[in-house]
Amino acid sequence: MTRRETIFLRVFSKVDKPSLSSQRFWDNMSSIKEDKIQLVWMKLVNSVLNRENIDLSCASFDGTNFYTFIGSFNMRCSLAKRGKNKQGRKDLRQINYALFCTRKDHFPLYFDVFEGNRHDSKEFGIIIEKFFRAFKHKKTNSGSMTIVFDKGNNSDDNLNKFLEGSGFHFVGSVKPDEHKDLSLISNNDERFTPFSNPRLEQVKAFRVSKKIYGKDMTVVVTFNNNLYTSQVKSINNEINKCIDKLSKLSIKLADRSAGKITKGKNPTIESVKKQVSSILSGQYMKKLIGTDVTGYNNIPVLTYSLKGEAYAKLADTYLGKNIIITDNHDWTTEDIILAYRSQYIIEDAFKQMKDRKTGTWWPMFHWTDQKIKVHGLYCSLSLLIRALIMKRANESGISISMNNMHDKLAGIREVLNVFPNGKKKASTQSVVTKMDNVQKQLFDLFKMKNYMPS
Numbered sequence: 001m002t003r004r005e006t007i008f009l010r011v012f013s014k015v016d017k018p019s020l021s022s023q024r025f026w027d028n029m030s031s032i033k034e035d036k037i038q039l040v041w042m043k044l045v046n047s048v049l050n051r052e053n054i055d056l057s058c059a060s061f062d063g064t065n066f067y068t069f070i071g072s073f074n075m076r077c078s079l080a081k082r083g084k085n086k087q088g089r090k091d092l093r094q095i096n097y098a099l100f101c102t103r104k105d106h107f108p109l110y111f112d113v114f115e116g117n118r119h120d121s122k123e124f125g126i127i128i129e130k131f132f133r134a135f136k137h138k139k140t141n142s143g144s145m146t147i148v149f150d151k152g153n154n155s156d157d158n159l160n161k162f163l164e165g166s167g168f169h170f171v172g173s174v175k176p177d178e179h180k181d182l183s184l185i186s187n188n189d190e191r192f193t194p195f196s197n198p199r200l201e202q203v204k205a206f207r208v209s210k211k212i213y214g215k216d217m218t219v220v221v222t223f224n225n226n227l228y229t230s231q232v233k234s235i236n237n238e239i240n241k242c243i244d245k246l247s248k249l250s251i252k253l254a255d256r257s258a259g260k261i262t263k264g265k266n267p268t269i270e271s272v273k274k275q276v277s278s279i280l281s282g283q284y285m286k287k288l289i290g291t292d293v294t295g296y297n298n299i300p301v302l303t304y305s306l307k308g309e310a311y312a313k314l315a316d317t318y319l320g321k322n323i324i325i326t327d328n329h330d331w332t333t334e335d336i337i338l339a340y341r342s343q344y345i346i347e348d349a350f351k352q353m354k355d356r357k358t359g360t361w362w363p364m365f366h367w368t369d370q371k372i373k374v375h376g377l378y379c380s381l382s383l384l385i386r387a388l389i390m391k392r393a394n395e396s397g398i399s400i401s402m403n404n405m406h407d408k409l410a411g412i413r414e415v416l417n418v419f420p421n422g423k424k425k426a427s428t429q430s431v432v433t434k435m436d437n438v439q440k441q442l443f444d445l446f447k448m449k450n451y452m453p454s
Helices: 007-011 022-030 034-051 120-135 156-163 225-257 269-279 308-316 333-341 344-354 369-395 402-410 437-445
Strands: 058-067 094-102 108-115 146-148 169-174 203-212 215-224 289-296 299-306 321-326 414-421 424-432
Touching: 022 369, 034 108, 034 369, 058 120, 058 344, 094 120, 094 344, 094 369, 108 120, 108 369, 120 156, 146 333, 156 169, 156 215, 169 333, 203 333, 215 225, 215 333, 225 269, 225 289, 225 299, 269 289, 269 299, 321 333, 344 369, 369 402, 369 437, 402 437
Parallel strands: 058 146, 146 169
Antiparallel strands: 058 094, 094 108, 169 321, 203 215, 215 321, 289 299, 414 424
């Protein structure tokens, strides 16, 4: 790398090539101790909050995991554990990551890096107390902050942390199977009412009060037609897969009974039942597909059929439903639903982090707990910077996604024109490549001209 290849070296004139080596980066990571990471983060966050008008009235919480290639016998790392990996790599050790993000500006407020085998609800109980301590004195537009989280974080202890004088409120959800009195209400019930808000065009809902985890809750039962269509499609696909597997198993048993298959040990009724149970392990499949395993000529016989009534009942009750709970009893039904839907903010942040082209997490060439946690720190810092960049762009009327902005900014290049001047030292002129309208707006917005040579 030379001074001409990046404006970084021009802006920071005392920086040289050796100081940018991977070894120096590694050394500097070691200077941040584990017990200081959150202190460093909160100083950065508080610095931004003091300057920016960040709406803290509503924040979302969720967790994800990142698989690693840390060896199974590497004992220098206690964070990387095997668990239920969200990208299907259960064969690899993984790192869990939790994040709080504001609803409006997608501003990351707090994060944690923890063991890959720790359950979400257990981590939530730990991190929420840290979050309360860090933000209990922060002022919000509504007077108190509401945390939005998904049903995987539910527990009596976790909800009590909100309800016992914390000063924070919550919006969450519960599993339909745990509240059948609400789940079994027909999707065509007259209590469901639609909304005029265009963001809730395919949604209808009703609200009730109910004791959940021993506390009075406002409960909103929603039916989303788009969700319903998606779930019906998924269930039909799963049914077709199960029927196909059952059909092949049934034919195989029939061929053995007819003497067409003679090799191998004859299956037992019990072994076939286990195979059938494995085939129908998907959600709702045992309720929707009836099976019967009997014996004939000492060979099991399998019959199966789709339960039409069970399918119709499922489609009219469970499918398309969400059961949202909150202690914000004075909120409108519409506000409660929109708040719960803001969970997509966290999902979008995780999607950004996992993007192989513009993401922040991969590659992670670290295998000790301290460096993995520091890696989590600067990856979270990248999210913070991105949020500020997007905030500036939105406030300036530039509607653009993060990936498109990345491409637009990367396309702005500096060109150095060299003009020979006889025997004297050649004179130079620095110019910018041709920009489209969006690039010009971004160039002016971020005052990129200040980084051009004078």
